[in-house]
Amino acid sequence: MLITQLKSKETIEALAKGKTVIINCHGCKEVYFAEHEADKLQKDLSGVTQIITTDYICNPDNLKLQLQKHTDVINAADTVLVFSCGVGVQTVAALFEGKRVYSCCDTYPLPGFQGVTPLNVDCGQCGECYLNGTGGICPITACSKSLLNGQCGGAKEGMCEVDKEMECGWERIYRKLEKLNKLDNMKYDTPKVRNYCNPNAEEPII
């Protein structure tokens, strides 16, 4: 999931130059969007000629369709402010090539997926799942350094020295494998190395 955090009021005010059209993208299940805060902020902006609230602006065809009835006001505008994730801003900017299109949000990844409460469990979407060999605990997201071959020297009383609120992922993996009587999973001839190019999820992990 993603979280879109509003840029500061000062930044957004500085972006809103001349006649300004605002496009809000609401309703996407993948994005947590600060609707109320955005609403409040937009009311205080000067020069706003139109606020368009729609959804899935990341889809170019949908975007074109949704904006059809606002063509005149957008053509007359000096600036288009987009309140959406980074994908939406890029789609709008591509559609209005000659127009100043600005992003009013910063987009961050958020653990969890559509339909579930965001948790402190995350998938790094690495394309070469390690979970079958690590007792179902992900070394990519549960270890600060995303180490693949065991614990570094940075765990103190089971906690990670990078984030003292976070348990050491490799200590968790070790304890889990110990419980499953699967510590041999950590013994293999060639150390594991990530494949950032065309990862092959079919490769057996254990």
Place this chain on the structure above:
Amino acid sequence: MRITELFQRGEFVLTAEVGPPKGIELDHLIKDAHEFLKTRVHALNVTDNQSSVMRTGSLATCKVLKDEGLLPIFQITCRDRNRIALQSDVLSAALLGIENLLLLTGDYTTLGDHPQAKPVFDLDSVSLTHAVKRIEEGFDIAGNAIDGAPPKFAKGAVVSPCSDSVDVQLAKMEAKVKAGCEYFQTQGVYEPEKFIKFMEQAKQFGVPVQLGLIIPKNVGMCRYMNANVAGVHVPDDMIEELKADKEKTKAGDTGVEICARLIRECKEYAQGVHIMSLGWENRIPEILDMAGIAPITPQV
């Protein structure tokens, strides 16, 4: 010379750590190395942007020390370089005649003075060790052949014997040995009984281990390490001992005595000592004298 040759000869291998400065004036480092270390330790570890603080590079400093007639150990971390740069630096080391490596994962970026930097960790200490072994076999980690005669190194790594999860550390140690690690230096030890117990389990791997020592300069430093440094624990009675030192002389003599005592108590279980003096290089000769370890004949 590779320090693995010393272990093979059955020598008690002595090393000390030096840290390049944040700047290019190495005069002080070189002077201290000649004055206090040259005839007391076999080799000098040169740290790689230690604690994630940007400094002059380890490899360049290794070359300077080698030209000064000292034997350097090139510490390489995986924090700042991807596998291309790491393997390239390993080859560069061989080109410059640097044959001793200490292969580390590295501290995380946010712990240092550039917390905004991109953490790399493309490889880790285990896969980096494997990569060096592959280079020695004439191939890079992607399987491409290396031109000409491949270089040969002494491949070292670290382990934390006093970690509160020593079984997890031993599993990692085993992975490093399997990947080709030929000697270990430990994190700072203050509890000989823990070290001895650790060595009883570690000896199954058949790889020499140097006892790691961090000179306890004062009470504040020990309390800081207890709160913040993973794998290091200074027991309360040792802190009490250091308190008395402060009242007496403030000279840090107690820290020196503690180090010498730790060496005496652990010596028969270890294959060497690695001293992390953190600027107190001048106290290393005293420590070794008090521990009954004679000066050495430097070999490069």
